[in-house]
Amino acid sequence: MLRIAVIANGEWDSEWGKTELSRFNFLIAADGGGNHVLQSGLIPHVLIGDLDSITPANLAKCKEEGSQIIKYSR
Numbered sequence: 001m002l003r004i005a006v007i008a009n010g011e012w013d014s015e016w017g018k019t020e021l022s023r024f025n026f027l028i029a030a031d032g033g034g035n036h037v038l039q040s041g042l043i044p045h046v047l048i049g050d051l052d053s054i055t056p057a058n059l060a061k062c063k064e065e066g067s068q069i070i071k072y073s074r
Helices: 014-021 033-039 056-064
Strands: 004-007 026-030 046-049 068-071
Touching: 004 014, 004 033, 014 033, 026 033, 033 056, 056 068
Parallel strands: 004 026, 026 046, 046 068
Antiparallel strands: none
């Protein structure tokens, strides 16, 4: 069964994220949610948004690790 999580920006507990996100087999990060996924030790399969909230280093890490990047204008 495919389990998908969509992670948005906002308050985040990395330890909780590490535990909870491990239960999903497909991660979609909405913009700054990519920071949270990476803080939890995982890589999003898809990063989507205008990409103004994800740090440049984390955006580079997502690209390096093969995340599908879908960028939209503001």
